[in-house]
Amino acid sequence: MTVISYRQALHDTLRAELQRDDDVLLIGEEIGVFEGSYKITAGLLAEFGPRRVRDTPICEEGFTGVAIGAAMMGLRPVVEIMTINFSLLAIDQIVNNAAKLRSLSGGQVSVPLVIRTPGGGGQQLSATHSQNLEVFYAHVPGLKVVAPAVPADAKGLLAAAIRDDDPVLVLENLALYNTRGEVPDGEHVAEIGRAAVLKPGRDITVVGYSRAAVIALDVARRLEADGISAEVVDLRSLRPLDRETVCASVRKTGRAVIVEDDWLSYGTGAELAATIAEGAFDYLDAPVRRVAAAEVPLPYAKPLELAALPDAAAITRVVRESLGGA
Amino acid sequence: MPDVLMPRLSDTMTEGVLSQWVKHEGDQVRKGDVLAVIETDKAAMDMEAYDEGMLTRILVPEGASVPIGTPIAVIGEGAAEAAAPSPQPAPDQAERAVVTPPRAPAPPAGPAPAARRPASPLARKLARERGIDLSTVSGSGPGGRIVRADIEQAARALGGPRLAPQPAAATGPQRPAPGAAPAAPAAPAPGYLPGPLHPPVTAPAADAEEIPLTTVRRLTAQRLAASAREAPHFYLTGVADAGQLLAFRAQANARRGADVKITVTDLLIRACATALAAHPEVNASWDETRILRHRHVNIGVAVAIDDGLIVPVIRDADRKTVTEIAREARDLAARARARRLSPDELAGGTFTISNLGMYGIRQFTAVINPPQAAILAVGEAVRQPLVRDDQVTIGTTMTLTLSIDHRAVDGATAAGFLTRLRELIEQPLDIVL
Secondary structure (H helix, E strand, C coil): CEEEEHHHHHHHHHHHHHHHCCCEEEEECCCCCCCCCCCCCCCHHHHHCCCCEEECCCCHHHHHHHHHHHHHCCCEEEEECCCHHHHHHHHHHHHHHHCCHHHHCCCCCCCCCEEEEEECCCCCCCHHHCCCCHHHHHCCCCCEEECCCCHHHHHHHHHHHHHCCCCEEEEEECCCCCCEEEECCCCCCCCCCCCEEEECCCCEEEEECCHHHHHHHHHHHHHHCCCCCEEEEECCEEECCCHHHHHHHHHHHCCEEEEEEEECCCCHHHHHHHHHHHHHHHHCCCCCEEEEECCCCCCCCHHHHHHHCCCHHHHHHHHHHHCCCC | CCEEECCCCCCCCCEEEEEEECCCCCCEECCCCEEEEEECCCCEEEEECCCCEEEEEECCCCCCEEECCCEEEEEECCHHHHCCCCCCCCHHHHCCCECCCCCCCCCCCCCCCCCCCCECHHHHHHHHHHCCCHHHCCCCCHHHCECHHHHHHHHHHCCCCCCCCCCCCCCCCECCCCCCCCCCCCCCCCCCCCCCCCCCCCCCCCCCCCCCCCHHHHHHHHHHHHHHHHCCEEEEEEEEECHHHHHHHHHHHHHHCCCCCCCHHHHHHHHHHHHHHHCHHHCEEECCCCEEECCCCCEEECEEECCEEECCEECCHHHCCHHHHHHHHHHHHHHHHCCCCCHHHHCCCCEEEEECHHHCCCCCCCCCCCCECEEEEEEEEEEEEEEECCEEEEEEEEEEEEEEECCCCCHHHHHHHHHHHHHHHHCCHHHHC
16 A cells, blocks of 8 residues: 555556556547646656557547547547546537447447546636536446546546446546545556445445545544544445445435535436435435535636535535434 | 635645644634644745634644645634534535425424324334334424434333344445444345346357457457557568478488478578578567667467467577477477467567468468568468479479568568578578578
8 A cells, every 4th residue: 555646546557557558548638748737647658659648639529539439449548538528529429429339339349448537616617617527427328437536446446447348437536636545556456336435334324426425534534523423435436326335324324415516406416315215215214415516607706616515514514404403 | 613724825735734733722813813833845834813713623633734625623603612513514604505305394292193293214114113103202303203213212111122223234345444344244125226237238149159268369369450450561472492492301301310300391480580680670670669670580480279379489590500490399389289388488579480381371471470570471382383494394382471561661671581581492501501
């Protein structure tokens, strides 16, 4: 185990996979000479050359399509889309080609494509550059969507995504790049589709992913001092969704709060609330509650931005309400 | 009670060390007071309070390092609050982002037997199991909802045994967490999500037998596909008069007795090595940003095994005698078929020979064995009419086809190598001298 940043874990994993498999290549805007907008690809052009690390023009639809074609022909392209907001320009390629070619070809081709892209607000990047659009993709059969919250998973899930024979969107988060944590040394490949219990607890289950899971863990640790034992489940993967781990936790605690760093309507919280109703109804001691971002285009002004995003105080309040302290 | 957060004190700061608390729990704080000294990646700086009130709780001890944005202390409104739990949010913060469920009106005070009493699914289940009438239980939850604790209390009041705690259901793979207990096996949830979420996309075809890939098969496929995909192949075919070569081989084997028979392939290995030494530009590899011209001549010989192709390498073949090559080639081929070659006996080849003459193949083209620049495909030696000195005579010829990676070697260069090879075959003494 070594303590490194989430950013470093992503960088090291890309480098290790480039070294391990000649079919792996990186494609994206400013990932080469400029070394990436968030420096995840620092030094990789110099080490692996322009054939493996491809700078592209500003044309998400074009280079995502190129990567899908390369993947169909047997390569393992890792596309960096600068932020998930720009993936909207490539959504037709992702949803209609990457996700469907295996089925449409009757299994004759697969698309071993990885799209790495950060989401998340809180950086004062304003409404069009601060969105969490991963649920768009998690809705689509044929895609996998993983969302590491901690550096160890940044490594394990990115490696798993690159080795997966189907398209995987790896959701990173701008607010997590500098976070640090223990990362297993050497080969570490996570299983896609398994949630993790970040902290066991008895009284209530708090579910989140990516930044929301990190905040939930922080809240749970602080609640411990007040005698509240909250279990924190990090989904890690939105599709496939590990429904059983969530339901098993709720069957133990009887209560659930879902935290989503995203708008409320039609979101992860809705999906999980329905899942819990199906899988743990007779174990519920309180209604499932959701904590989500305000349903507005995210404001630029810092106080308004902070007010619109879910935070520790909001989670704490809803946990207490759910436990009967309303 | 606003949280005091670790501030961003420089552009490059990602976390800060709380080097000293200037204020202490219970101290009154005014805006602008120095609360603490924070050490960043650049300097130690005073941190001022933005809020008035009492420093009710210090969350980060001196000496600890935390990321920016982490709550480090709580400033409250007075002594009465100091004892309250800290993470209670201020009302203005709590309004946003949180969905407040529609609240049922509070039930009237006192029993109301006719009305349906709100109870949680868990409370209903436990009441059913314990034989407790819900109408006799008063609810302590929001809106008077009956919850698990109320049923447990009612059960105790009835003098029954205390309810067993909920079985600890497993909650999936656990990351190491301080004090985490190992997970118990998962309790199945009846009727929950039957069937696999991801049925297999490809089913075995009814009219085909599925052959699982061996490692050799997979590697052979990967490497040859990569070569065919990436190396622009071109082909040169030459016909050599093989009469002298066959005669020479027969003579050599007759003289040497039964020890190790020399084969046509052995002579061709040595001939190719000699020609490569004279044409080093063919003894090369394309390496994306440069061409590598190899200092050693290491000849690989394609050997068919049950489930693939394996290419053991004869190192420095230009410096070995034909007898040494013959002995080594026999040993390598036998061990290749027995799968007893070590990886280094398969590595480092700079040129490959594939001979299908013994199968009666007249001529063929081979896929280059990457990262080498060329491969020689050798056809059968056949007796056929031959024009010699303007006379039609009967002779023995052999068709040689060279596949070349055009990125590394051009046509004229490769033609020069093939010409030299043909000369050696036609003057076999030059092979051994």
